[in-house]
Amino acid sequence: MIPWLLSLSLAFAADPAEEAQRVELERARAQVADQVHLAVFDLIDELVYRLSQEPVFSSPTPVVLAGVSVPVGLGTGLQALMENHLAGVMLANPETNLRLVHCPQCTAVVVRSSAKGTVVSRGVDDPALLAELGVEAGRHALFIDVEAEGAFLVLRARLTELSAELPIVWSHTLSTSTATPALLRDPTALKSAEEARAEYLNVLNGQGAVVIPARVNVRTYALPEGDNAGTAPPPFIWLQTGVELSPTVARRWTSSMMLGYALIPQAYQGLMAQARISRLVTGQARSLTHPDLYLFGGLSLSTVWGPGTASFRNNTLTLDEILTDTNLDEPRATFGAVHVGAELRLGNRVGFGFFLETLPSFTSSRNFGRYATLGPIEAHSLGAEVAFCF
Amino acid sequence: MFGLLPLTFALPFVMPQPGSWRDRDDAHNYTCTFMTLEQAQLARPGAVRPRGPRGDLYERDVVLCQERMLPLGLRLDADEAILSTLDARVSELAGAARSRRPDLEGATWLVEVYYPSPAVSAKIGFATKNALMAEGLGVSDRTPTLAAGDVQVITRMPPSEAYPTACRRYTDNGSLGAADVLLAVVLLDRQETALHAGLCAAGSWTWLR
Numbered sequence: 001m002i003p004w005l006l007s008l009s010l011a012f013a014a015d016p017a018e019e020a021q022r023v024e025l026e027r028a029r030a031q032v033a034d035q036v037h038l039a040v041f042d043l044i045d046e047l048v049y050r051l052s053q054e055p056v057f058s059s060p061t062p063v064v065l066a067g068v069s070v071p072v073g074l075g076t077g078l079q080a081l082m083e084n085h086l087a088g089v090m091l092a093n094p095e096t097n098l099r100l101v102h103c104p105q106c107t108a109v110v111v112r113s114s115a116k117g118t119v120v121s122r123g124v125d126d127p128a129l130l131a132e133l134g135v136e137a138g139r140h141a142l143f144i145d146v147e148a149e150g151a152f153l154v155l156r157a158r159l160t161e162l163s164a165e166l167p168i169v170w171s172h173t174l175s176t177s178t179a180t181p182a183l184l185r186d187p188t189a190l191k192s193a194e195e196a197r198a199e200y201l202n203v204l205n206g207q208g209a210v211v212i213p214a215r216v217n218v219r220t221y222a223l224p225e226g227d228n229a230g231t232a233p234p235p236f237i238w239l240q241t242g243v244e245l246s247p248t249v250a251r252r253w254t255s256s257m258m259l260g261y262a263l264i265p266q267a268y269q270g271l272m273a274q275a276r277i278s279r280l281v282t283g284q285a286r287s288l289t290h291p292d293l294y295l296f297g298g299l300s301l302s303t304v305w306g307p308g309t310a311s312f313r314n315n316t317l318t319l320d321e322i323l324t325d326t327n328l329d330e331p332r333a334t335f336g337a338v339h340v341g342a343e344l345r346l347g348n349r350v351g352f353g354f355f356l357e358t359l360p361s362f363t364s365s366r367n368f369g370r371y372a373t374l375g376p377i378e379a380h381s382l383g384a385e386v387a388f389c390f
Numbered sequence: 391m392f393g394l395l396p397l398t399f400a401l402p403f404v405m406p407q408p409g410s411w412r413d414r415d416d417a418h419n420y421t422c423t424f425m426t427l428e429q430a431q432l433a434r435p436g437a438v439r440p441r442g443p444r445g446d447l448y449e450r451d452v453v454l455c456q457e458r459m460l461p462l463g464l465r466l467d468a469d470e471a472i473l474s475t476l477d478a479r480v481s482e483l484a485g486a487a488r489s490r491r492p493d494l495e496g497a498t499w500l501v502e503v504y505y506p507s508p509a510v511s512a513k514i515g516f517a518t519k520n521a522l523m524a525e526g527l528g529v530s531d532r533t534p535t536l537a538a539g540d541v542q543v544i545t546r547m548p549p550s551e552a553y554p555t556a557c558r559r560y561t562d563n564g565s566l567g568a569a570d571v572l573l574a575v576v577l578l579d580r581q582e583t584a585l586h587a588g589l590c591a592a593g594s595w596t597w598l599r
Contacts, residue, residue, distance in 0.1 A: 025464075032460060039459075069516075072473060072509050073465035117537055125533065141531075145516045150474045151421045151456035156520045158531075165498065166531040171523040173477070177456050197435075 026075070033078040036071070036153060038184070040078065040146055041085050043155040043174050047144075048089045049190040051096040056159060056170045060094070062101040063159070066124045066141035071148040086144065092187040098142065105133045106141065106162070127162045137162075140169065151177050186289065199288065209247070211348070213256065215240040217385030219357065221311075222369030230367035233311040236304075238262045238272060244389070250285035251348065254278045254294070260302075268306035275299055278343065292345045296355075300339065305332040311367040335361045338377075343387070351387035418462055422455040430454060469510050471583040476517050480575075483587045484521035486598050487573055494591060497571045499529045504576045514575055514585070522573070534565040534572060549578055553588055554595035561593035568592065 065087065070078045090100055106123040110133075113119075123130050124141045131137065145156045158171040185191060191199070216239055221232045242258035260272035276298030286292045304312060312333030341355025356379035362368050363378060370378040430438045430452035438452060462470065472479070488495070501518045505511040522529045536544070540559045544552045553574065560566035572590040587598040 029464060032464065036459060069509075069512065071460060072469055072507075072513065073460055119535065121533075125531070143516065145513065147473060147476060147513055147517075148459035149476050151458055152477075153459050154477055156516050158516070158520060158523070160531045167498070168519060168523060168529045168531055171520045171529075173520050173524070175477075177459075 029074055030077070033070075033074045036074075036148070037078055037081055039153050039176050040070075040082055040155070042185075043146065043153065043176055044082065044086050044144075045089060045185045045187070045190055046174055046193070047155060047157055047172065048086075048093050048096060049185075049192060050172065051098065052093045052190065055095065055097040057097045060097050060099045062136075062139045063098045063142050064101060064103045064106045064124065064139055064162075065144075066107060066122075066160075067143040067145075069145045071146060071153075073148075082144070082146065089187045089190070093190060101139065103135060103139070105130060105135055106139075124160070124162060125166070127164055127166065130162060135162075149175075153177070189289065209245060209249070211244040211246075211254075212390045213241065213244050213258070213351070213387045214390070215258065215260075215385050215387040217353075217383050219381045219383040221381050222371045222379075224366055224369040228366055229369075230315075230365070231311050232367055232369065234264075234267065234308050236262050236268070236270065237264070238270070240272070240274065242274075251292075252280045252285060256298075262304070264306075264308065266306075267308035268304055270302055270304035270309075272300055272302040274301075276339075286345070286348055288347070292348070294343045294345060295341075296343060296353075297340045298338075300337045300357075301334070302337065303332065303334040305330055307331070309333055312362070313367065314362060314365040335359055337381070339381075339383070341383070343385075345389075349389055351385075351389065353385045353387065355383045355385070357381040357383060415462070419458045420455045421458060422453050425452050425454055427452060466507075468580070468583060469507060472505075472510060472577075472585065473513065476513065477521075479585055480514065480517040480521040481524070483518060483573070483575065483585070483598065484525045484527075487522070487587065487589060488525045488527065490596070490598055491571070491589060491591070494571050494589075495527065497528070497569050497591070498567075499527050500532055500534060500566070500570055500572045501529070502533065502572060502574045504574065506577065506580060518573065518575055530570075534560045534570075535563075536560070536565075537563065549576070553590075557588075557590035557595040558593050560590060566590065 065083065068079055068083050068086065070082065087100055090096060090098060103123070108123055109120065110123050110126060110129055111118060111120050112126060112129050119126065123133070123135075139162045141160045141162055143158050143160065147154050147156075152175045154173060154175040156171070156173050158168050160166050160168050185196065216237070219236045219238070221235070223232045224230055238260040239262070240258040240260035242256060244254055244256040246252075246254040255275070255277045258272075258274045258276070260270075260274060262268065262270035262272070276296050278294040278296035280286060280292055280294055282290070282293045307330070310331040312331070312335060337357045337359050339355045339357040341353055343351045343353030345351045356372060356374075358377050359368065359380050362380060368380045370380055371382045372379040425433065427438060427441055427450055431440060433454060441450075458474075465473070487499075499522050501515050501522070503511045503515040503518070505514060519529050519531070536556065536559055540556070540563075544556050544559070547555060553576070557566075557572070560572065566572055570591075574588045574590065576586045576588065578586050589596045589598060
């Protein structure tokens with residue numbers, strides 16, 4: 001790669017240069033600009049972060065973005081990216097007290113002729129002329145320069161007061177190296193490098209491939225309707241725990257296997273085994289700063305017993321059955337269920353979900369109504385849950 | 391003993407020096423720094439195993455190699471030589487200027503750069519102003535000017551006369567006041583990569599280096 005670049009540059013230096021070679025060299029430059037632009041953004045983020053922590057001015061001050069220059073050898077495309085990013089980050093962080101203002105007279109090349117001679121300069125270099133052009137006093141000019149120095153990318157910034165003496169009121173120099181990954185900070189919540197690293201380590205330490213969730217969920221069963229309608233089972237409260245696995249830390253897909261237990265003394269007890277697969281729908285990877293929404297589907301196998309579980313049968317309960325169940329054999333039912341639902345996860349620590357569940361073995365039961373019908377599938381049960389992940 | 395075998399075979403792949411697996415041009419795109427274990431832990435937290443509480447079985451040092459930000463060949467060699475060490479160069483110049491003339495600490499410092507490429511010249515000027523600010527000096531973005539006639543005469547002089555003459559004219563025409571000092575950064579010969587510097591204060595020119 002590099003010898004190829006070198007040969008291209010030598011070819012470029014030769015006179016006349018082949019047009020095709022020049023195009024290839026420009027392509028190589030664009031490729032390098034692509035590679036360094038994240039590092040440039042990182043330096044700009046760091047600069048604005050420092051300005052927001054230690055503002056130069058105590059009150060909002062109009063500032064003209066007078067100059068942004070890129071490393072020698074790279075094109076103006078990177079310059080435009082830098083200007084846009086800088087303006088975006090500064091607007092998102094008004095606590096810097098630097099209020100960007102538009103001043104075409106400041107950045108334009110102006111010509112001034114007087115008895116002393118003719119001076120060609122940029123507006124920011126001739127404050128007296130700016131005053132004549134009606135530019136209000138008290139403005140400052142912000143200059144940004146980025147240069148590649150060996151393995152380092154160095155950003156220099158300075159603020160110059162647009163008065164007759166053009167004093168530099170503040171300057172700063174930052175650098176990053178090729179071996180330093182960009183922090184990719186959120187412009188609205190800038191962090192220091194130390195804070196970002198601590199956050200990154202927290203993510204790595206606290207959010208591995210395996211998470212142990214503990215869930216509390218409540219299932220209600222739809223009341224049956226019509227003649228010969230039976231009695232719906234009572235609401236069931238389940239405590240569940242198990243493991244939740246994800247193939248990557250992005251947690252785009254997760255699967256969980258849970259065991260559950262339900263107990264209401266004198267009413268029912270139950271055991272449940274459940275498997276679920278979830279898919280993140282709010283992005284490609286889970287967010288560190290915003291809630292994540294998952295859609296999920298799964299299967300469960302439950303066995304319940306106790307007086308309150310008599311309705312888990314297909315026929316309508318009779319008075320005899322109720323008396324028999326109470327005095328002699330405790331009713332017991334084992335059944336499978338299929339569920340679909342949605343869950344909102346906060347920081348992958350707390351989740352709130354709801355789901356609809358169908359019980360295929362009770363499709364013809366008179367003891368179950370339906371909350372919804374999705375094609376041939378009837379949702380017999382509606383549930384809500386809260387999950388805590390460890 | 392046996393641990394050295396894989397190390398011996400792995401080194402040619404890992405180390406950036408030219409050899410069987412890396413050609414000279416490729417190796418030139420790395421800059422390497424020799425540092426102690428403690429310095430490496432600061433520079434690359436988590437990448438270097440810390441020294442054990444009872445010390446290590448053998449002495450360890452670190453050579454930190456990093457790829458150049460811009461591969462060689464994307465800009466002229468002369469510019470590359472200046473720019474790749476710009477920060478060190480201007481810091482040295484600013485330090486030298488301040489230590490040579492401590493009496494000028496309260497003055498307003500102006501910077502001029504004489505380099506063939508305007509883009510590189512602007513870079514040197516920017517870096518020099520920041521370096522002077524870092525030294526705690528008062529710096530201005532103002533540029534001293536010469537009349538067209540002065541320029542015509544001075545550009546025909548050899549450097550040894552041109553800079554002192556320009557300095558006198560800056561003072562005579564008032565663009566360099568009594569409280570101003572001009573630090574000029576100069577490339578005297580296009581064949582060299584050393585930057586020279588001179589100070590102009592009160593109409594008197596002094597070469598710093």
